[in-house]
Amino acid sequence: MTVKLGGLELRNPVLTASGTFASGREFADFVELERLGAVVTKGVSLDPWDGNASPRVAETASGMLNSIGLQNPGVDAFCENDLAWLADVDVPVIVNVSGHSVAGYVGVIERLERETGVAGYEVNISCPNVDAGGMAFGTECSAAAEVTRACRVATTRLLVVKLTPNVTDIVQIARAVEAEGADALSLINTVLGMAVDVETFRPKLSRVVGGISGPAIKPIALRMVWQVSNAVSVPVIGMGGIMSADDAVEFMLVGATAVAVGTANFIDPTVTMRIVDGLAEFCHARGIERVSDLTGAMKA
Ligand SMILES: Cc1cc2nc3c(=O)[nH]c(=O)nc-3n(C[C@H](O)[C@H](O)[C@H](O)COP(=O)(O)O)c2cc1C
Numbered sequence: 209m210t211v212k213l214g215g216l217e218l219r220n221p222v223l224t225a226s227g228t229f230a231s232g233r234e235f236a237d238f239v240e241l242e243r244l245g246a247v248v249t250k251g252v253s254l255d256p257w258d259g260n261a262s263p264r265v266a267e268t269a270s271g272m273l274n275s276i277g278l279q280n281p282g283v284d285a286f287c288e289n290d291l292a293w294l295a296d297v298d299v300p301v302i303v304n305v306s307g308h309s310v311a312g313y314v315g316v317i318e319r320l321e322r323e324t325g326v327a328g329y330e331v332n333i334s335c336p337n338v339d340a341g342g343m344a345f346g347t348e349c350s351a352a353a354e355v356t357r358a359c360r361v362a363t364t365r366l367l368v369v370k371l372t373p374n375v376t377d378i379v380q381i382a383r384a385v386e387a388e389g390a391d392a393l394s395l396i397n398t399v400l401g402m403a404v405d406v407e408t409f410r411p412k413l414s415r416v417v418g419g420i421s422g423p424a425i426k427p428i429a430l431r432m433v434w435q436v437s438n439a440v441s442v443p444v445i446g447m448g449g450i451m452s453a454d455d456a457v458e459f460m461l462v463g464a465t466a467v468a469v470g471t472a473n474f475i476d477p478t479v480t481m482r483i484v485d486g487l488a489e490f491c492h493a494r495g496i497e498r499v500s501d502l503t504g505a506m507k508a
Contacts, residue, residue, distance in 0.1 A: 369390040
């Protein structure tokens with residue numbers, strides 16, 4: 209069941225998607241964290257961020273909209289509370305990094321370099337819910353390259369860059385990020401969307417627009433993982449609407465080395481365990497020796 213992401217070997221390909229699993233502690237009653245490939249934490253920034261005003265989630269057909277805005281207590285508090293708690297758990301920790309500026313991203317990594325217990329970073333250049341930073345870095349090749357370059361200098365740990373689907377050509381961005389030394393790419397972050405309350409005539413989110421996640425975006429995510437994994441040689445972590453082991457298999461068949469499970473955690477907090485077991489059963493039932501044999505195995 210093992211897969212390789214850069215220099216890191218994971219016990220299986222099932223990760224948590226940032227922002228849907230906190231730092232794992234809240235799920236510890238439901239999930240054996242040690243049975244995950246890795247825990248990917250909620251986005252962490254240099255200073256505390258308040259996030260956006262409520263309402264900032266809304267249910268849609270086969271998905272949810274969110275405009276949380278990367279609310280978090282800042283990297284120091286993260287180290288004191290979340291990382292300290294995770295230190296006793298035998299699971300690789302990938303910290304999702306947020307920033308309003310290149311220096312902001314680098315500052316988070318530099319602070320975390322002083323800590324043990326961090327296996328790598330997932331640099332979020334794709335959040336649609338903040339005015340400065342976030343997705344602004346992920347929609348232009350030069351900006352995506354600049355952030356990646358600066359983060360690469362700051363660490364030799366696993367460096368994953370998380371891409372946004374809200375672009376015309378995600379392959380160009382993926383190539384720009386790979387060229388600057390990213391070890392792996394995560395995709396996709398949420399798709400820009402909105403919803404309106406017909407009783408009040410108001411938008412359902414206070415920020416009007418937000419990011420849609422869940423099964424509604426799975427076909428988009430699959431298409432992008434397929435395009436990107438065919439264009440780069442670094443591993444791709446696929447996500448977007450994964451609810452079951454079969455969904456995870458689909459992502460691997462189109463080229464993902466690992467998968468991340470997000471919105472599904474809100475529906476069934478044990479879903480990641482079902483997917484770990486289901487992937488093993490899927491392979492066993494078909495005589496597939498290694499789960500990694502699924503990666504890119506889609507037939508033409
Ligand atoms: C409530 C919520 C919060 C999120 N917060 C983050 C975040 O802090 N950093 C990040 O890179 N992605 C964040 N995401 C995006 C998810 O990690 C994932 O890329 C996206 O939701 C698609 O996967 P899913 O359909 O399985 O949820 C968030 C998503 C949701 C629904």
